[in-house]
Amino acid sequence: MFVPTIMGQATPEQQAQWLPRALNMEILGTYAQTELGHGTFIRGLETTATYDPETEEFIFHSPTLTAYKWWGGGLGKTVNFCIVVAQLYTKGVCYGTHPFLVQIRDEETHMPLPGVFVGEVGPRMGFHTADNGYLGFDHHRVPRMNMLMKNAQVLKDGTYVKSAKHGKLSYGTMVFVRVELVYEVAFNLAKAVTIATRYSAVRRQCQPRPDQPEPQILDYVTQQHKLFIGIATAHALQFTGYWLWDTFARVIGEMKEGKTDTLPELHALASCLKAVSTSDAASLIEQCRFACGGHGYMASSNLPALYTFVTATRTYEGDYTVLLLQTARYLVKAWEQAEEGKAMTPTVSYLVHSAYNRKAKWNNSCEGITRAFYAVAAGKIEASVNSIRRRMKTGLSFEDAWELTTVQLVAAAEAHCRAVISDTYWKETERMTSSSSASVRSVMRQLNELFLVYWVLERTGDLLMYSTISGKDVIALQQRYEELLSLLRPNAVGLVEAFDFRDEILNSTLGAYDGRVYERLMEEALKSPLNAEPVNQSFHKYLKPFMQGKL
Numbered sequence: 001m002f003v004p005t006i007m008g009q010a011t012p013e014q015q016a017q018w019l020p021r022a023l024n025m026e027i028l029g030t031y032a033q034t035e036l037g038h039g040t041f042i043r044g045l046e047t048t049a050t051y052d053p054e055t056e057e058f059i060f061h062s063p064t065l066t067a068y069k070w071w072g073g074g075l076g077k078t079v080n081f082c083i084v085v086a087q088l089y090t091k092g093v094c095y096g097t098h099p100f101l102v103q104i105r106d107e108e109t110h111m112p113l114p115g116v117f118v119g120e121v122g123p124r125m126g127f128h129t130a131d132n133g134y135l136g137f138d139h140h141r142v143p144r145m146n147m148l149m150k151n152a153q154v155l156k157d158g159t160y161v162k163s164a165k166h167g168k169l170s171y172g173t174m175v176f177v178r179v180e181l182v183y184e185v186a187f188n189l190a191k192a193v194t195i196a197t198r199y200s201a202v203r204r205q206c207q208p209r210p211d212q213p214e215p216q217i218l219d220y221v222t223q224q225h226k227l228f229i230g231i232a233t234a235h236a237l238q239f240t241g242y243w244l245w246d247t248f249a250r251v252i253g254e255m256k257e258g259k260t261d262t263l264p265e266l267h268a269l270a271s272c273l274k275a276v277s278t279s280d281a282a283s284l285i286e287q288c289r290f291a292c293g294g295h296g297y298m299a300s301s302n303l304p305a306l307y308t309f310v311t312a313t314r315t316y317e318g319d320y321t322v323l324l325l326q327t328a329r330y331l332v333k334a335w336e337q338a339e340e341g342k343a344m345t346p347t348v349s350y351l352v353h354s355a356y357n358r359k360a361k362w363n364n365s366c367e368g369i370t371r372a373f374y375a376v377a378a379g380k381i382e383a384s385v386n387s388i389r390r391r392m393k394t395g396l397s398f399e400d401a402w403e404l405t406t407v408q409l410v411a412a413a414e415a416h417c418r419a420v421i422s423d424t425y426w427k428e429t430e431r432m433t434s435s436s437s438a439s440v441r442s443v444m445r446q447l448n449e450l451f452l453v454y455w456v457l458e459r460t461g462d463l464l465m466y467s468t469i470s471g472k473d474v475i476a477l478q479q480r481y482e483e484l485l486s487l488l489r490p491n492a493v494g495l496v497e498a499f500d501f502r503d504e505i506l507n508s509t510l511g512a513y514d515g516r517v518y519e520r521l522m523e524e525a526l527k528s529p530l531n532a533e534p535v536n537q538s539f540h541k542y543l544k545p546f547m548q549g550k551l
């Protein structure tokens, strides 16, 4: 966020001054927005930046404990600069939150500058090497030109000037980072599923048939069920990430020409895709850990670190629920536009055909399943809109009716997102494999079909409500799912090898290319400091006196 914010919100002159230094790592920075008291509600931030025209400086101050910045990555001990988001005051008026580049440590001594209180927040669930920090100010002065002035300026005399495009332009950085996160979690999921699949080919357990050797655990159908959806989801999210990136690049290009009408659609898409991809990737990485039994719990498997890293992405850069509610707001508006017969943007055009999609004869093809997912999304959006309207008829305000409907709205936004991912994955698989060999295309299609059928089986209730699927179809699809697992089994290792990770990147005793799982586990165990001496001092200090009743 440090560099993208400078790129997105600094003027060309400011960029020329700071970007080369940041990119050369002559200065190290972080993004300090979240405070102890507020994360999601950015308008509630309390850090103030008050302009002093006498000295042409901003005075940064943390008026309360809850105004302390909290969480900035690397803020505790590493960085010497920050993007600080603060309430801007000039000429006695508050103009809301704005970003500033603030130096917090001396470039030579690394000592905190006067008026800067900075430290690390303490142990966390993961991210142990990120020294996430806290930051407070006591009337710390910062030059006027350190306000990031692309979208709004404070002139020398303290006059506030806002660019006409201010609000919309600042979305760009936020959307960029969310798009990046979709890629990042797909990459981390691919790592986890590579580790777990390789391990499942090495690990043998139990003896289902007497007189036969223990099978590879990868041969158990329940193990395939745990892993193959992870492989498919890594592809689905990566393909959706590429597609979102193209959409992002197009919309940013249009914005530069002054066209901003596609931005709400991009924002709604990036929000729900960030929410669903981070959440799914985290739970599938945890499933990879389950799939590795006890050894998956070893830090040296790298699955715990991957999990704690990815599960945090569900929260930062926009909390899961909050982002889905933002998408829901867009979907409700889109539904109203569809009712009024207005032109729809591409990703919500399905709302116009919702009645047709809902009644369409069920078919098990990828196209048929995707259409049904859109019917579910439309059905859930319609149900949410009807609930809001019903509640308003009883005299509730829109805000209260909305709040009471938020559980449904989150589910509707999630359904929309899943339909978009399924549609994109299917279409992109077809496009990207159009020139592949028949055998590659066949495996990629099987993986794609597995993904779609998996989600039909996960969402049977919704489909029974909003499509023409029958109990018979569900039984047939369950069988097809099991067939797909066994069709994919011979290619499972090949599929994860195709991700092409080096051992240094996987950093896992269970997932190394050579399959020396047990040797590597023992080598790592022997590195434990507790094994450095045969008897630990705790024996003499505590255990012996305890056992002899002398404690």
Ligand SMILES: Cc1cc2nc3c(=O)[nH]c(=O)nc-3n(C[C@H](O)[C@H](O)[C@H](O)COP(=O)(O)OP(=O)(O)OC[C@H]3O[C@@H](n4cnc5c(N)ncnc54)[C@H](O)[C@@H]3O)c2cc1C
Binding pocket: 030, 031, 032, 033, 034, 037, 038, 039, 040, 041, 070, 071, 072, 073, 127, 132, 312, 315, 316, 317, 318, 319, 320, 321, 322, 325
């Ligand atoms: C590992 C990690 C790294 C981070 N790095 C940074 C960083 O570098 N810089 C930085 O500035 N921040 C960082 N953050 C902070 C992060 O961005 C915030 O934690 C995040 O935005 C959520 O805000 P919050 O913690 O205040 O949660 P809250 O907003 O308090 O959310 C708590 C709960 O309330 C719910 N909730 C909140 N508002 C609503 C609503 N309107 N409707 C319904 N439910 C709601 C949420 O869904 C959630 O369940 C980091 C966080 C983590 C975990």
